[in-house]
Amino acid sequence: MLILNQWGRPVEFHCSAPLNPTRTQEVLFGTTLKSFLFCEQIATALLEQTKQTPEVILVDRLELLDFHAQTEVPLVLVSREQQPLPNRIWNGRVSIPRSIEDWEVIAVVAPGSELPVLAAIADFATQLPLDEPFERIRSAMEEAHAVAR
Amino acid sequence: MQDLPSPRPVAPAPGSRVEVQSQFDFTGLRPAVVSAGLKYRRPKVWSYFFEAKPELLARKPLAPRRAESQAAPPSGEASTGQAAVTESSPPRPKQHTRIKPPGDVVKLSERLFYLLQPPLEYLLAGNTMEFPFEPFPYQFSGLAFLFPRNAAVLADEMGLGKTMQAISTVRMLLRSQQARKVLLICPKPLVTNWMREFKTWAPEVPVAPIKGSQSTRQWLWAADQSPVKIANYELLTRDQEFLLEQEYDLVILDEAQRVKNADNATSKVVRQIKRRRSWALTGTPVENSIDDLVGIFDFVSPGLVSKGMSVRQIRDGVSDHILRRTKDVVMSDMPPKLIRDDALDLTPEQYESYKSAEDSGVLKLNALGDEVNIKHVFELVLRLKQVCNFDPATGASSKLERLAADMEEVAASGQKAIVFSQWVGALDQIAERLPQFNPLQYHGRIPSNQRDGILAEFKQNPNRHVLLMSYGAGSVGLNLQFCRYVFLFDRWWNPAIEDQAINRAHRIGVSGAVTVSRMIMTETIEQKIHEILEAKRQLFREILSDNQVPPPLGLNPDEIFGLFNLRTPKGMITARVA
Numbered sequence: 001m002l003i004l005n006q007w008g009r010p011v012e013f014h015c016s017a018p019l020n021p022t023r024t025q026e027v028l029f030g031t032t033l034k035s036f037l038f039c040e041q042i043a044t045a046l047l048e049q050t051k052q053t054p055e056v057i058l059v060d061r062l063e064l065l066d067f068h069a070q071t072e073v074p075l076v077l078v079s080r081e082q083q084p085l086p087n088r089i090w091n092g093r094v095s096i097p098r099s100i101e102d103w104e105v106i107a108v109v110a111p112g113s114e115l116p117v118l119a120a121i122a123d124f125a126t127q128l129p130l131d132e133p134f135e136r137i138r139s140a141m142e143e144a145h146a147v148a149r
Numbered sequence: 150m151q152d153l154p155s156p157r158p159v160a161p162a163p164g165s166r167v168e169v170q171s172q173f174d175f176t177g178l179r180p181a182v183v184s185a186g187l188k189y190r191r192p193k194v195w196s197y198f199f200e201a202k203p204e205l206l207a208r209k210p211l212a213p214r215r216a217e218s219q220a221a222p223p224s225g226e227a228s229t230g231q232a233a234v235t236e237s238s239p240p241r242p243k244q245h246t247r248i249k250p251p252g253d254v255v256k257l258s259e260r261l262f263y264l265l266q267p268p269l270e271y272l273l274a275g276n277t278m279e280f281p282f283e284p285f286p287y288q289f290s291g292l293a294f295l296f297p298r299n300a301a302v303l304a305d306e307m308g309l310g311k312t313m314q315a316i317s318t319v320r321m322l323l324r325s326q327q328a329r330k331v332l333l334i335c336p337k338p339l340v341t342n343w344m345r346e347f348k349t350w351a352p353e354v355p356v357a358p359i360k361g362s363q364s365t366r367q368w369l370w371a372a373d374q375s376p377v378k379i380a381n382y383e384l385l386t387r388d389q390e391f392l393l394e395q396e397y398d399l400v401i402l403d404e405a406q407r408v409k410n411a412d413n414a415t416s417k418v419v420r421q422i423k424r425r426r427s428w429a430l431t432g433t434p435v436e437n438s439i440d441d442l443v444g445i446f447d448f449v450s451p452g453l454v455s456k457g458m459s460v461r462q463i464r465d466g467v468s469d470h471i472l473r474r475t476k477d478v479v480m481s482d483m484p485p486k487l488i489r490d491d492a493l494d495l496t497p498e499q500y501e502s503y504k505s506a507e508d509s510g511v512l513k514l515n516a517l518g519d520e521v522n523i524k525h526v527f528e529l530v531l532r533l534k535q536v537c538n539f540d541p542a543t544g545a546s547s548k549l550e551r552l553a554a555d556m557e558e559v560a561a562s563g564q565k566a567i568v569f570s571q572w573v574g575a576l577d578q579i580a581e582r583l584p585q586f587n588p589l590q591y592h593g594r595i596p597s598n599q600r601d602g603i604l605a606e607f608k609q610n611p612n613r614h615v616l617l618m619s620y621g622a623g624s625v626g627l628n629l630q631f632c633r634y635v636f637l638f639d640r641w642w643n644p645a646i647e648d649q650a651i652n653r654a655h656r657i658g659v660s661g662a663v664t665v666s667r668m669i670m671t672e673t674i675e676q677k678i679h680e681i682l683e684a685k686r687q688l689f690r691e692i693l694s695d696n697q698v699p700p701p702l703g704l705n706p707d708e709i710f711g712l713f714n715l716r717t718p719k720g721m722i723t724a725r726v727a
Contacts, residue, residue, distance in 0.1 A: 002265060010199050010265035016192040045191045051198065128271055132245070139247075140264045144195070147257050 001046040002137050003054055008128045010136075014046040015144055039067040047071060056117055060134050065108050068093055074109040074117045078130045101125040197258050199265075246270060246289040251298045252469035263297050272321075281349055284313070287479040292318050294472045299426045300450035302405070304473035307432040307652030312343070315401055315430055316350040323354060323376055328398035328426070330376060334419065335403035337381035338622055341601050343403070344379065359384065367391050382407050385418045396423040402448060405429035406436055406645075409444035419448050432652070433645035434471065439463055446470075476655075484662045486655045490679075491551060491668045495537070498545040503536045503673060530674055537670040538575045538639055548638055548668045549582060555666065556586050559634050560614040565607070566634035567616045569650045571641060576617040579638070587612050592619035604629070618653075620646055629653040635665045640675060644682045 003012040019037055021029070029036055043064065056074050059065065062083055068075050069091070077083060082097070082104045096107045096114050100122050109117050124130065245268035250260040266272065269289050284292075291314035295301050305311050315333075322328035335343055340358050347356045357375035359366055369378070370391035385392060400422050402408060408416040408429075427449045434442050439460055446454050446467060454466040476486075495503055510529035514521050539546045552568065559566045570576050573592050580588045589607050591600060600622075607616045608631060616629070620641050632654040641647050647667075655663040669675050 008267045008271060010262070012199070013197040013261055013265055014194055016194045019192050042192060045194050048191075049194045049196045128267060132267065132271075135245075136265045136267070140261050143250075143260055143264055144257060147260075 001043070001050070002133055002140075003050060003052060004133060008124075008133070011052060012050055013137075013140060014049050015141060016042050016045055034063045035066040038063050039070060043067045044070045047073075056120060058121075058130065058133065060131065065095070065106065068108045072110075074107060074113065076108075076117065076121055077106040078134075079104050079106075080131070100130070103130045105130070197261055199262055244268075244270060244286050244289065246286070246293045248293045248296055251301075253300070254297065269293050269296075280317070284317070285310075285479070287474055288314050288317075291472060291474075292321065295428060296321055298428070298470065300428075300453070300470050301426075302429045302431065302434060302445060302449055302467070302471040304431055304434045304471055306473070306475045307649050309474060309476060309479065311430045311432070312346045312403075313350050315403075315428065316347055319377065319399065319401075320351040320354060322399065328376075330395070330397045331378070331399045331401070332395075332397045332422070332424075333377065333379045333401045333403065334382060334385065335379065336407065337383050338597060338600065339403065340379055340381055341597075342628075347377065359388070363387075370395060382415050386414045389418050389421075392418070393421055393423070397425070399426040399428065400424040401428045401430065402445075403430045405431040405445050405448070406433050406441060408448050409436065409441035411444045411447045416444065416448070420451065432649060434473070436643055436645045442467065486651065487662055487664045489664060489666045491666050492671050492676075493547040493551055493668060495670055495673065496540065496545040496547050498540040498543045499536055499547065499670075502540050502542060503533060506532050506536055507674075530678075533674040534639055535572065535575075537673050537675050538570070538572070539578055544578065544582075546578075547670065549579065551668065552579065552636055552638065553583060555634070555636070556583060556615060560586055563611065564634060565614055565616070565632045566636060567618055567629060567632050567650075567654060568636045568638050569618050569620055569641075569647075570638040571620050572639070573619055575638060576619065579617055583615065586614040588615045588617050589613055590617045592617075592622045595622070618650070620650055630655070633661055633663055635663060637665065637667045640667065640669070640678055640682065642678075642682075647682075 001012075001014045002010060005011050019041060021033060021037065026033055038061065044067075047070070054073055056076055057067070057071070058076050058078050059067070060078055062077060065075055065077055080103065083106060092110065093108050094111050094114065096109065096118065098105050098107065098118055100118070103125065105118075105121060107114055107117050107121070121130070247268055248263045248266050250263040254260055254263070269292055288310055291303060291305070291311075295303060295314065295318040303311050303314060305314075319328070319331055323331070333343060340360075344356060344358060347354060354377055355375040356377045356379060357369055357373045359369050359378055359380040361369070366384070366388055370388060371394065380388070380392075400419075402419065408419050410416060411420075429445050429449050431445065434445060440456055442463065443454050443456050443458075450470060453470070454463045458466070494500075506529075510532065514525055514529065517525060535541070538548060556566060568576070568579060570579070573594055576590055576592060580590055587610075589603050591603050595603065603616075607613050608629075616632075630653075635651050635654050637647060637650070641650075651663070651665050655665075667679075669679050
């Protein structure tokens with residue numbers, strides 16, 4: 001998890017140890033396993049360590065939209081292609097698909113708060129490509145793994 | 150219908166003496182329950198917090214929340230309409246240049262700090278850190294190279310903008326408060342050039358040149374608060390006492406080949422300066438031998454490499470600290486540099502003088518026997534080279550005739566040319582005999598305070614067609630890319646110096662091909678030197694290539710004596726050609 005300030009510069013970075021599900025867990029969680037691992041385990045653990053509460057969380061995987069159940073922070077899925085809107089009831093949240101610059105986004109927000117969230121994302125997109133911070137996370141993870149080895 | 154027995158054992162009535170034997174006993178038939186562990190322990194998390202430093206740029210932060218008029222659809226409605234987007238999005242950089250952590254940064258948190266920065270193009274695309282010209286992609290790479298490094302040599306070929314890259318990176322360091330005190334050291338003639346470049350590329354950064362009387366300089370060293378100070382090499386030894394009292398966040402050596410010889414006084418002073426970061430700028434990190442590079446690294450990263458190490462060891466040792474790009478690689482769309490060797494014959498008068506000087510000179514050398522040394526040979530070489538320029542008795546000169554003819558063409562096409570010679574006397578003669586081209590002179594005898602005016606006059610006055618320069622004064626740091634012609638009236642010993650001279654004109658911003666004419670008198674000492682220079686040029690390329698192990702460099706004593714078919718006398722001659 002990379003927390004950026006308003007200029008796109010890093011403020012905090014959190015990464016977890018890898019998780020390896022057992023066969024039993026794979027069978028029993030079925031298709032919900034990724035969502036469980038990504039959201040309830042990893043993302044929750046990462047968010048617990050942050051000193052600053054992010055205003056918006058950008059994610060690049062559909063499964064991570066389930067994280068809304070663990071946090072009040074608005075979630076925005078960033079993708080180059082339109083994602084199928086998950087067939088799911090967002091408890092107390094609304095999901096809003098949009099095209100911003102060259103990206104397709106789905107925002108999962110509390111009703112009434114979508115405007116500032118989408119405006120902030122649109123502003124951010126004029127300064128940095130929305131998927132660019134994920135490149136940084138990936139290279140940081142590669143570096144961390146290389147050190148661990 | 151028979152009642153089904155109770156599945157559970159029936160307990161006897163209290164006080165009853167009758168025990169009823171159950172027909173079915175299910176005791177012990179409960180299924181065993183196996184619970185699968187589905188709960189995970191929370192994964193271990195590593196956290197890194199980055200110091201909130203002032204921004205590199207006073208960029209506009211993300212705009213405050215949008216006005217309702219730019220609103221998205223009413224809440225709760227899923228829509229595919231266009232979201233509110235800024236009205237005038239700035240052009241998005243096409244390239245992402247990332248700041249990579251240097252090899253000597255070991256701590257993971259520090260490496261992550263660099264890796265997690267946004268691409269340089271976005272860092273620099275702020276509203277207040279503007280560039281007068283859009284930097285080239287390789288220049289962004291240069292900034293990304295310098296920015297994180299404590300020890301760095303930027304060794305780009307001349308004309309690729311080392312100055313701009315250094316200044317822009319200094320600007321970034323100052324803005325992010327990673328540096329507060331910067332000292333730049335350059336040759337004296339280039340101080341005004343650096344001042345001008347700072348004004349262009351970092352107009353908001355106060356810069357103080359160290360100059361004036363001793364008391365003034367003492368005050369400048371100690372009390373002036375400018376974040377950037379510029380000193381020239383020549384005054385370092387004089388101001389050593391004041392200089393070494395200070396501590397700098399960054400010291401930059403321009404034309405760092407000046408400290409290649411670790412034993413000279415300037416090098417010794419430079420190495421003693423207290424500093425956190427050390428950068429060197431040079432287009433010629435290797436002028437004569439790989440030891441030149443070792444000398445530069447004695448300042449940049451003391452102890453990293455040393456004399457006696459193999460070339461491969463040195464190359465491996467410095468590889469993370471040195472960045473060199475050449476024009477043919479990074480500026481593929483830059484107009485070409487056309488090298489033309491003008492092989493000329495001596496005039497009859499020159500020939501007579503030349504033969505006479507050569508014969509008598511060689512006789513003298515032979516007469517010296519074992520006493521002969523490099524100095525004796527050099528004296529003869531210089532005398533012969535002077536004859537190749539002008540006949541000392543009559544002033545006859547094939548080169549001048551050729552130059553005059555070429556200049557007719559240059560002037561007729563409205564172009565300008567630079568003529569290089571190693572002798573001011575030769576430049577004087579050219580100036581005297583080519584008045585029709587309104588020559589200007591720029592060399593060591595021209596006072597420093599007049600030099601900028603001469604360059605401005607040359608650039609602005611369309612009737613000034615030729616600038617006569619000495620290699621010493623005009624080979625570094627000047628931007629004369631409006632000139633399309635360069636004449637090397639005579640040749641310098643070192644091809645790197647010649648390249649620097651040529652690249653005054655063939656550099657970024659040049660509007661067309663640059664033609665370089667190298668004048669060489671056939672069957673003379675010049676031709677022999679030319680052949681050796683070409684061999685050295687090849688060696689230089691090999692040293693800075695990645696794959697080849699270079700052979701030894703330099704004109705060795707045998708080569709020098711070979712100019713006159715003299716054998717190396719007995720005994721070791723250790724002098725080197727510089």
